[in-house]
Amino acid sequence: MNSLPTFETTAATTAVPTAAVHPKITGRNVNVFYGEKHAIKDVNVDIPERSVMAFIGPSGCGKSTFLRCINRMNDTIPICRVTGDIRIDELDIYDRNLDVVQLRARVGMVFQKPNPFPKSIYENVAYGPRIHGLVKSKTDLDEVVETALKKASLWNEVKDRLQESGTGLSGGQQQRLCIARAIAVSPEVILMDEPCSALDPIATAKIEELIDELKQNFTIVIVTHSMQQAARVSQRTAFFHLGILVEEGATDQIFTNPVDTRTRDYITGRFG
Numbered sequence: 154m155n156s157l158p159t160f161e162t163t164a165a166t167t168a169v170p171t172a173a174v175h176p177k178i179t180g181r182n183v184n185v186f187y188g189e190k191h192a193i194k195d196v197n198v199d200i201p202e203r204s205v206m207a208f209i210g211p212s213g214c215g216k217s218t219f220l221r222c223i224n225r226m227n228d229t230i231p232i233c234r235v236t237g238d239i240r241i242d243e244l245d246i247y248d249r250n251l252d253v254v255q256l257r258a259r260v261g262m263v264f265q266k267p268n269p270f271p272k273s274i275y276e277n278v279a280y281g282p283r284i285h286g287l288v289k290s291k292t293d294l295d296e297v298v299e300t301a302l303k304k305a306s307l308w309n310e311v312k313d314r315l316q317e318s319g320t321g322l323s324g325g326q327q328q329r330l331c332i333a334r335a336i337a338v339s340p341e342v343i344l345m346d347e348p349c350s351a352l353d354p355i356a357t358a359k360i361e362e363l364i365d366e367l368k369q370n371f372t373i374v375i376v377t378h379s380m381q382q383a384a385r386v387s388q389r390t391a392f393f394h395l396g397i398l399v400e401e402g403a404t405d406q407i408f409t410n411p412v413d414t415r416t417r418d419y420i421t422g423r424f425g
């Protein structure tokens with residue numbers, strides 16, 4: 154990192170991206186306010202389909218806030234106001250006629266702390282497909298549960314104890330169960346907010362391996378404090394600082410040849 158060239162600091166907000174590939178998600182002039190607090194400032198971003206984008210940046214820079222905009226989780230915070238335009242495949246997800254329940258089926262979420270329901274392993278996965286009416290019979294449901302658990306690399310560990318409580322699994326298994334629960338409703342996008350921060354290195358490695366496989370079928374956006382993790386799992390990285398998306402690009406480029414001094418300072422450990 155010491156051989157990095159001298160950098161110019163770029164403008165305060167990101168330019169509108171000119172993506173070569175078809176983006177799954179586009180954000181244009183996105184601003185987020187918590188009351189008077191301006192947490193996200195004029196963010197423009199394109200998130201490519203079937204790949205992993207990492208959001209990195211120092212604590213409080215707005216990574217989770219922006220992530221939560223993508224499935225309108227911020228709607229649950231009364232003082233939060235979002236302006237601008239966010240689209241998934243051209244669909245304006247802030248359209249007032251949009252069904253947010255349907256949106257959250259298309260855009261699944263995995264949280265920092267594994268949060269399985271206090272129900273059986275089977276029920277954790279079966280719940281979503283059942284309430285969204287995705288299955289016609291018990292046989293269908295069994296198949297969906299098995300497929301989701303297999304995709305989440307958990308099936309072999311739980312197939313003989315599907316009726317046991319999901320909360321009785323180890324932390325890493327619980328997180329894979331939460332991923333299976335998200336996958337079971339066939340989302341297009343999976344948002345992950347520091348999904349490994351409560352896990353040990355072995356469980357973390359399993360989740361990272363899984364993320365790598367899942368990107369074949371899903372668009373994944375991950376918030377992480379670990380630059381090593383961002384470098385390992387993502388194809389593109391966006392660096393946030395003080396609510397601004399400072400720089401976004403191919404992960405290799407962000408970590409080896411960032412354009413902006415703030416990005417370089419962060420990845421070389423000068424702040425954050």
Ligand SMILES: Nc1ncnc2c1ncn2[C@@H]1O[C@H](COP(=O)(O)OP(=O)(O)OP(=O)(O)O)[C@@H](O)[C@H]1O
Pocket residue numbers: 187190192210211212213214215216217218219230
């Ligand atoms: N529910 C909330 N109410 C008020 N302010 C909030 C709320 N959630 C976040 N903020 C503020 O918005 C800013 C961005 O927070 P956010 O959690 O998005 O940052 P972050 O980059 O994800 O941080 P961390 O890495 O610590 O999780 C911070 O100043 C934070 O205090």
